Amino acid sequence: MGDQGKFVVIDGPCKQTNELGALVAIKNEGQLPENMHKAQNTVESHNLAEDNTGLTPTVGAFTVQCAKCMKWRFIPTKEYYEEIRQTILEKPFFCSSASEWRPDASCSDPLEISPDMHDLWAFDKPGIPLPPKGWERLLVIRPAGSSKFADIYYVTPSGKKLRSAPEVDRFLSEHPEYVKAGVNLSQFSFIIPRPLDGSTCKKRGESLFSAENPSNSQRKTLAKSKPHESHHRTLRLVRPSFKGGGSRKKLEKFKFHKKAITEPKSFGDVQSKHSH
DNA sequence: TATCTCGGCTA
DNA sequence: TAGCCGAGATA
Numbered sequence: 001m002g003d004q005g006k007f008v009v010i011d012g013p014c015k016q017t018n019e020l021g022a023l024v025a026i027k028n029e030g031q032l033p034e035n036m037h038k039a040q041n042t043v044e045s046h047n048l049a050e051d052n053t054g055l056t057p058t059v060g061a062f063t064v065q066c067a068k069c070m071k072w073r074f075i076p077t078k079e080y081y082e083e084i085r086q087t088i089l090e091k092p093f094f095c096s097s098a099s100e101w102r103p104d105a106s107c108s109d110p111l112e113i114s115p116d117m118h119d120l121w122a123f124d125k126p127g128i129p130l131p132p133k134g135w136e137r138l139l140v141i142r143p144a145g146s147s148k149f150a151d152i153y154y155v156t157p158s159g160k161k162l163r164s165a166p167e168v169d170r171f172l173s174e175h176p177e178y179v180k181a182g183v184n185l186s187q188f189s190f191i192i193p194r195p196l197d198g199s200t201c202k203k204r205g206e207s208l209f210s211a212e213n214p215s216n217s218q219r220k221t222l223a224k225s226k227p228h229e230s231h232h233r234t235l236r237l238v239r240p241s242f243k244g245g246g247s248r249k250k251l252e253k254f255k256f257h258k259k260a261i262t263e264p265k266s267f268g269d270v271q272s273k274h275s276h
Numbered sequence: 277t278a279t280c281t282c283g284g285c286t287a
Numbered sequence: 288t289a290g291c292c293g294a295g296a297t298a
Contacts, residue, residue: 140281147283148289161279164291190290280297287290 067092069107076101082137088126124193132183139193150192165190 062081063072073095075081080101084093098105131137134157141150153161154168156178162168168188172179 142282146281151281166291192289194288278298280295282293282295284293285291287288 064088064093066095066107068094071095071107071109071111073098073105082128082130085124085126085128086130123195125189125191128189128191129187132178132181132187135183135187137189148192149195152190152192154188163190 062075062078064075064081064084065072073093075084075098084097095105095107095109128137131154136155138153138155138161139150140153142148151163153163155161156171156175160171162171165185165188169185172183172185
């Protein structure tokens with residue numbers, strides 16, 4: 001388990017927003033409830049795989065809220081989850097629906113998880129179509145502080161990752177065999193889950209330091225943050241994941257942040273170099 | 277060289 | 288704000 005923690009995707013009506021969808025929760029190290037650890041052990045999915053680096057947040061588990069008792073239930077596989085998500089609007093989820101993987105499942109079972117146990121949840125849209133057979137829909141959560149919360153990729157049966165609808169369209173026109181097999185654009189959705197608390201996503205144009213008083217701004221941000229938020233920001237600053245991607249600018253930013261952390265007095269000096 | 281990741285641009 | 292994709296770093 002890495003420093004960044006895991007995410008939980010939950011599907012069902014959200015108490016806070018009264019919407020139907022899926023949620024993603026950030027968890028801090030050691031906070032995952034015991035029953036959730038158990039549930040995770042049963043989950044088979046790329047998205048639920050432990051991230052070796054511990055730097056890239058991942059989806060921790062899939063959960064659905066029962067439309068009757070409103071308790072959250074773990075979904076053991078992404079396949080089940082995707083099926084439920086696709087049809088949850090027309091076919092609400094009930095505890096009894098879990099009998100497919102837990103024969104004795106019922107509303108009288110104790111609560112498995114509550115969104116309140118976690119600091120952050122992200123809402124997935126209901127009605128997202130099941131990926132075509134042999135294709136996989138990947139949700140890749142971005143690190144805290146990124147301009148976007150996550151990315152969606154579709155992995156083709158040949159292993160190619162497609163990151164937008166136009167790319168899928170292009171791929172299908174280059175590979176008509178998939179079209180012949182019934183694959184079409186309507187089976188793809190690149191809608192990412194929306195965090196209920198936008199704190200993990202940097203606002204557009206927002207920098208980590210204000211122009212007026214960089215060091216104070218930074219301290220304020222960290223001081224105002226909930227423990228998990230400062231945790232995430234600190235993680236990103238101290239040891240960002242430059243596994244592929246990233247730019248020289250980012251690398252310099254990292255060097256800068258690292259320096260800023262070890263040498264707080266140098267905030268102003270370095271910031272002037274990076275204010276643009 | 278392919279892949280991964282981040283972030284900027286645009287609607 | 289979401290979708291798209293360019294570009295740099297890494298494997």
